[in-house]
Amino acid sequence: MIQCRWCQAQNQPGTTSCQTCGAPLDEKDKVSDSGWREAPRLRDMTEFQFSGSTCQVEGELVPVAEVALHPRDGVYFEHHVLLWKDESVPLSSLNTGGGMKRTIGGMPHIVTVANGPGRIAFSRDAPGELVVLPLHPGMELDVREHAFLVASHSVQYSFVRIKGLVNLLHGGSGMYMDRFVTAGAPGMLLLHGNGNVLQRTLQPNEKILVEPGGFLYKDSSVQMQAAQMPLKTGHLRHGMYLAEMTGPGRVGIQSMYVHHHAD
């Protein structure tokens, strides 16, 4: 068996891409000297499976995720990432709760659910990469708001408020993060990262400072705190803030972002 180095799933010998996350199995990992690993570039038309459904990735500049839903499967997503669907695929809504709080945080109130059988496709609106994160039971992942593309119905969705006034005012990561949790069954989460996506695994108490606009996802075990740098960024601006990430756990970043202090 071949173990996928991205999602750790086992694959039959001879397979060239992981059946669980689509990562190429016949390419070397791209890891920088300081330990950042590039998220695997999914080959055009790569297929992988979750539950009884299949996802195929099309295109490389702004990739499209085309999902063939099994009759007993469903996926949920923010409605503006829907590219096309079969007419027969039923849509319903999932109320996220926390109405006013989500309005203030600029997040959608309603997440749309699509159920099988049928085909449905998703994409975002910027050059970048699809990041496939199969979630094993018991995993918790925090994702930057508006970065989530689609998740399978077995993944529980909630959102967490970014705590602390300094984090809110200077953190640059918004007011809320999406939190995805798997309980008894595994699930699949697809994100869209702008530009290139890099991931690093922090050891316990290991720290890294990240531009908040570049933050994409983290294990919920990673603590995130706004940290003031001893720098001026303009005549009237004192202090540049970065997001201090403290391990243990994975941190994912995107290389194209709007700087949170950009004029």
Next chain:
Amino acid sequence: MNTYICRYCRQPSDPNSPTCPLCGAPVDIRSSVSDSGWVEQPAIKDMARLQFGQSHLQIAGTTVPVAEFNLAPNDWIYFSHHVLLWTDPATRLTNMPMRGAWNRKMAGMPLIMVEGRGPGHLALSDNHAGEVIALPLQHGQQIWVREHRFLCATGNIRYDWYPSDLWYETGDGNDREMHYPMGQFGDVFGSHEGPGLLLLHAPGNAFIRDLQPGQSLLVQPSALLYRDVSVRMSLHLEYPRNMGFAFWHPRWSYRSIWVRLFGPGRVAVQSVYQRPEDTEIIVNHSYATTHHW
């Protein structure tokens, strides 16, 4: 000693390495040249390493590449704070004061640069899909760069900025408006204490061309990426022949605004640029050649 000269950075390089250790350009590929003589700048290979001083940098990614620095003690780089992607806590970040703060603020240029000093790691990226361009500069060499294309430079490269001297004016009376099609200022980088490294970010693809003495070329002003300081430039205003079409607004005109580049020297353009949108009649301008078809 092998005397291979990298065809992109024009510096003595190592032909046995898969990529030029000074600029990251692949050594083992054929040059891609258009019929009109533009040489396509090849993208720096994913995970390629570039050496400078006792330090090195590594390029990660291909869509919006990240320049990840491993800074040795006593080595430092400077950059604008908005391109910092991540840093490890050991890297010392301090401010680098700039002269002419008021003019820079008026021109929309960053007021304060950040110095990153080793030992430590940090990474920089811009926010456009495109390419990182590495320009190693020999002692005494200077290069002109269009504003906002600078990503970072090593500490031994001096940074100056000068008015671009390309402008035109529209409107009349109290409604006059100045336009700077290439920005109000241009950046000039020069290596004064040994060789240094300058990194730019080019949205889209980048193309290089060598102009012969006296040879001239018209390019979109906002597409110019960098040029040798020996290349001169001026405005060129081009008015297509009116085929009976008339603007309903008396202050509008139909024209193209170019920058004319005069050789000798190297020029580089990027394939993503801002399209000029204003159509008001030009009432005054810096030195320009004009052509009415």
